[in-house]
Amino acid sequence: MAQAGTYRAVTRTRTATVAAGVALVLVTVAIVLPAFASRSLIQDLFFILTMLVLAQFWNLLAGYGGLVSVGQQAFVGIGAYAMFGAVILAGWDPVAALVLSGIAALVLAVPTAFFAFRLAGAYFAIGTWVVAEVVRLSVAQWKAVGGGTGTSLPRAAADGMWGLGWIEATFEVRTAAARDILAYWLALALCVATIAGIYVLLRSKRGLALAAVRDNAEAARAVGVDAGRMKWLVYLVSAFGTGIAGGLIYLQKGRVSPDAAFAVTDWTAYVIFIVVIGGIGTIEGPIIGVLVFFVLQSVFADYGSWYLMALGLIGIVIMLFAPRGLWGLFSDRTGVQLFPIRRRLVGGIFEEEKKDNG
Amino acid sequence: MNWVDTIAQGVLLGGLYALFAAGLSLVFGIMRLVNLAHGDLIILAAYLVLLIMSALGLGPFVAAAVAAPVMFGFGWLLQRVVLNRVLGEDILPPLLVTFGLSVVIQNALLEGFSADSRRLGAGALETASIDLGVVTLGVMPLLTFGSAIVVIVALNWLFYRTATGRAFRATSDDPVTARMMGIRPQAVFAQATGIAMVVVTIAALYLGMRANFDPTIGPARLIYAFEAVIIGGLGSLWGTLAGGVIIGVAQTVGAAVNPEWQILAGHVAFLLVLLVRPRGLFPRAYD
Numbered sequence: 001m002a003q004a005g006t007y008r009a010v011t012r013t014r015t016a017t018v019a020a021g022v023a024l025v026l027v028t029v030a031i032v033l034p035a036f037a038s039r040s041l042i043q044d045l046f047f048i049l050t051m052l053v054l055a056q057f058w059n060l061l062a063g064y065g066g067l068v069s070v071g072q073q074a075f076v077g078i079g080a081y082a083m084f085g086a087v088i089l090a091g092w093d094p095v096a097a098l099v100l101s102g103i104a105a106l107v108l109a110v111p112t113a114f115f116a117f118r119l120a121g122a123y124f125a126i127g128t129w130v131v132a133e134v135v136r137l138s139v140a141q142w143k144a145v146g147g148g149t150g151t152s153l154p155r156a157a158a159d160g161m162w163g164l165g166w167i168e169a170t171f172e173v174r175t176a177a178a179r180d181i182l183a184y185w186l187a188l189a190l191c192v193a194t195i196a197g198i199y200v201l202l203r204s205k206r207g208l209a210l211a212a213v214r215d216n217a218e219a220a221r222a223v224g225v226d227a228g229r230m231k232w233l234v235y236l237v238s239a240f241g242t243g244i245a246g247g248l249i250y251l252q253k254g255r256v257s258p259d260a261a262f263a264v265t266d267w268t269a270y271v272i273f274i275v276v277i278g279g280i281g282t283i284e285g286p287i288i289g290v291l292v293f294f295v296l297q298s299v300f301a302d303y304g305s306w307y308l309m310a311l312g313l314i315g316i317v318i319m320l321f322a323p324r325g326l327w328g329l330f331s332d333r334t335g336v337q338l339f340p341i342r343r344r345l346v347g348g349i350f351e352e353e354k355k356d357n358g
Numbered sequence: 359m360n361w362v363d364t365i366a367q368g369v370l371l372g373g374l375y376a377l378f379a380a381g382l383s384l385v386f387g388i389m390r391l392v393n394l395a396h397g398d399l400i401i402l403a404a405y406l407v408l409l410i411m412s413a414l415g416l417g418p419f420v421a422a423a424v425a426a427p428v429m430f431g432f433g434w435l436l437q438r439v440v441l442n443r444v445l446g447e448d449i450l451p452p453l454l455v456t457f458g459l460s461v462v463i464q465n466a467l468l469e470g471f472s473a474d475s476r477r478l479g480a481g482a483l484e485t486a487s488i489d490l491g492v493v494t495l496g497v498m499p500l501l502t503f504g505s506a507i508v509v510i511v512a513l514n515w516l517f518y519r520t521a522t523g524r525a526f527r528a529t530s531d532d533p534v535t536a537r538m539m540g541i542r543p544q545a546v547f548a549q550a551t552g553i554a555m556v557v558v559t560i561a562a563l564y565l566g567m568r569a570n571f572d573p574t575i576g577p578a579r580l581i582y583a584f585e586a587v588i589i590g591g592l593g594s595l596w597g598t599l600a601g602g603v604i605i606g607v608a609q610t611v612g613a614a615v616n617p618e619w620q621i622l623a624g625h626v627a628f629l630l631v632l633l634v635r636p637r638g639l640f641p642r643a644y645d
Contacts, residue, residue: 068453070394115629118636119588122392122449126584127632130625133581137622264577269461276454305465312461319455320443 009343011203019338030188034171034181042177042184046252048294049187053194053245054267055274055286057238060198062272063281064210065234071128072268074112074135075105075239077261079246084145084256087157094153095162095186098247105243106236108135113235117228129264136262150257158254183252190248194241195339199283202341206233211341214281265308276315279325283339288327361614363493368610370495372603373503374568377561378583379590379598380509381554387593388530388550389445391452395460397580399555402463403429403562404571405471407478418478422563426556433555437548445547460576467573478566502564506602509557510595516553526550578621585628591638600639604631 034042054072061067082104086097116127140148159175167178201207212220213227221227246267250256260266270293278289300307322329331337382396393399403425410421440459444451486497517523525546528536533543565571565579585605590597605624612623631639 062450066450068450070457115632118632122386122390122453123584123588125392125394125453126581129577130581130585130628133578134622134625134629137625141618265461269457272454272457280450305468309462309465309469312458312465315458316440316455316462319451319458320440323451 007348008346010346011340011343013337013340015336016338016340027188027192031185034167034184039173039177039180042180043252044294044298046180046184046187048290049184049191050245050249051270051274051293052286052290053187053191054242054271055278055290056194056198056283057241057245058268058271059275059280059283059286060201060234061238063275063285064202064207064214065231065238066214067231067235068122068125069116069128069238070125070264070268070272071112071116071130071132072238072242072271073262073264073266074108074128074132075242076246076249076267077132077139077258078104078108078135079243080250080256080261081139081142081145082243083247083251084151084153087153088151089144091157093160093162094157094251095182098186098244098251101247102240102244105239105246108243109236109239112239113232117231132262132264136258139262140258146257148258150255150260152255153251179254180252183248186248186251190241190244195283199339199341201237202283202339206230207341208343210234270311273311273315275325277318277325279327279329279331281324282327282331282337284331284337285325285327289325292326360493364610364614365607366493366495367499368607369603370499370503370606371610372586372599372606373499373506374561374564375582375586375602375605376506376599377502377509377557377564377602378579379586379602380506380513380595381557381561382580382583383587383592383595383598384513384554384557385551386587388526389547391441391445392449392456394453394456394580395463395576396456396558396583397578398460398463398467398576399433400558400562400565400579401467401571401573401576403555403559404478404566405467405476405573407559407563407566408476411478418480418563418567421478422559425562426559429555429559430552433558434548434552437551438544441551442544442547460580464573464576471573473572473574475570475572476566477570478563480567484567498564498568502568505560505564506599509560510599513553513557513595522549582624585624588638589628589631591641593642594638594640597638597640597642601631 030045033045037045054076058069058072061069079101082100083094083097086092086100087094092100112128112131115131116124119127139145145151158179161179161182163182164175164178167173167181168175171178171181173181202210209220209225210230212223212225213230217227246261250261274289274293275286276289277292278287279285296307296311300310318325324332378397378400381399382393385391385393385396406425406428407418407421410416410424411418414421414424416424436459440455441452444455480498483498483501487494488497488500515523517526525536525541526549528539528541529543529546536546537543582602582605586598586601589601589604590599604627608627609620609624612626613620615623
């Protein structure tokens with residue numbers, strides 16, 4: 001009876017425990033997959049995983065932090081260029097240079113946030129876009145990495161990356177295929193770390209503060225939450241992760257140019273679409289969204305501008321009629337949450353009720 | 359290099375940016391809506407003018423006069439059917455919907471008119487110029503700047519001298535109280551977007567006569583417009599003109615130093631103003 005009077009706040013649900021088990025199995029399968037899968041499947045999965053990372057970070061910004069950025073391509077591009085710069089100018093291993101991708105994005109994020117946070121509400125979005133343009137135009141002036149036309153990874157660096165020799169020997173594949181496998185594993189690791197990291201963040205004290213700021217900034221301030229600090233936190237975290245993802249995407253592509261690495265369509269429009277269609281403000285949403293996006297992309301991408309027009313229209317319709325996306329529709333009907341962050345009170349009177357009913 | 363000439367060209371270019379910005383500023387001022395499709399709407403209007411010119415064999419000015427009411431109707435409908443549904447406390451839905459709209463417009467134009475660049479032919483007017491001794495100014499840039507001033511005077515008159523303007527200001531200040539006075543905010547918003555689309559058509563006319571355009575250049579126009587609004591300070595149309603002039607001068611001076619720096623110089627000028635005066639040069643509104 002000693003426990004009956006105490007209350008505890010828990011987030012765990014039975015569905016979530018099952019989901020965690022399934023996720024563990026899926027990740028294990030994903031790790032050993034290169035042993036059986038074709039090269040094109042590995043490339044597709046790489047695309048899905050990296051887009052998912054970008055989407056999770058954009059969702060952290062917009063869905064949890066209330067910061068709608070249209071300038072995430074700045075961090076993808078600077079991450080890519082930091083990696084290329086370190087490889088070409090300093091002779092780093094491309095895999096090691098990915099750390100620099102994250103750091104470069106973080107360094108860029110500080111002045112960006114300083115400027116963009118001066119713009120209230122919706123103007124923040126365009127402010128981030130301006131900064132992305134400034135970075136794109138400046139990088140195009142950087143002649144050492146090819147200026148406006150871009151450059152390729154030096155062959156020696158591309159073929160001599162850490163672990164490539166081992167992958168070639170183990171799976172008996174050529175260098176190009178081995179590079180795809182290496183990039184895939186890195187993307188898998190980044191994706192798992194991203195989702196786990198965001199989940200841990202949201203379940204922590206800071207996550208609670210973040211949700212409080214999002215739901216009611218004034219009430220949050222009244223109970224002592226520093227909204228400004230929370231904004232900085234999510235902005236810097238998102239920039240860091242987006243930068244690493246950018247470096248990784250261009251490690252796999254092996255070629256970079258300012259127009260591609262800083263493309264608003266590829267790194268922001270698609271990402272926004274993924275989050276909106278899947279369900280903004282949930283961890284599950286971007287996962288659903290990226291799968292839907294991948295299917296649409298593989299079936300309809302040949303239709304070019306018709307395809308993009310349809311994506312835009314679907315996004316508008318979802319925003320108008322199901323603003324919480326596909327996962328929101330599903331979750332509202334079933335109450336299922338795979339990554340529960342809502343705190344429920346158990347113990348005390350709730351335990352006794354259960355006993356009475358039982 | 360003739361600096362006086364460079365700066366004069368920049369000032370006149372600022373008139374074009376002020377025209378881009380006036381519609382954005384109007385819509386934001388009244389309903390706190392940042393329309394991310396604003397630049398693409400300018401390009402859409404330019405294609406509409408082009409279509410009317412070739413279909414009816416009209417000159418650009420008459421064609422724009424025909425296009426303006428069409429664009430008004432389009433803006434009115436857009437606001438009624440789509441944008442009114444997403445306005446509210448949360449800034450996320452309108453941003454995402456207008457971003458989607460931007461993608462839709464761009465790709466619809468690509469599909470309908472291809473990626474070729476077009477121009478609104480204005481005949482002899484394109485090359486006409488006036489020699490003022492120190493500088494020689496093109497008639498077209500002068501006309502653009504003059505139109506920007508006329509548009510700003512007209513919008514200010516509408517805002518502060520008419521019943522419609524009173525309804526605009528009342529709704530902007532306090533939509534709930536305005537409703538009690540018999541104003542329907544939804545209808546006011548639709549009117550405002552319609553008027554913004556008329557301004558957009560005027561901007562499109564000068565954009566198309568001054569330089570080539572293609573379906574993909576909308577977002578860059580949005581960025582220039584936005585920079586002009588922020589530099590000028592929210593809520594001040596004359597400030598917006600000043601903002602446009604600052605961007606224009608920064609661009610022409612940047613281009614005179616190194617042609618590759620033209621666009622970059624404009625953005626840097628914007629960031630500098632944001633650094634020194636976060637609320638712009640002539641702020642009026644507090645949000």
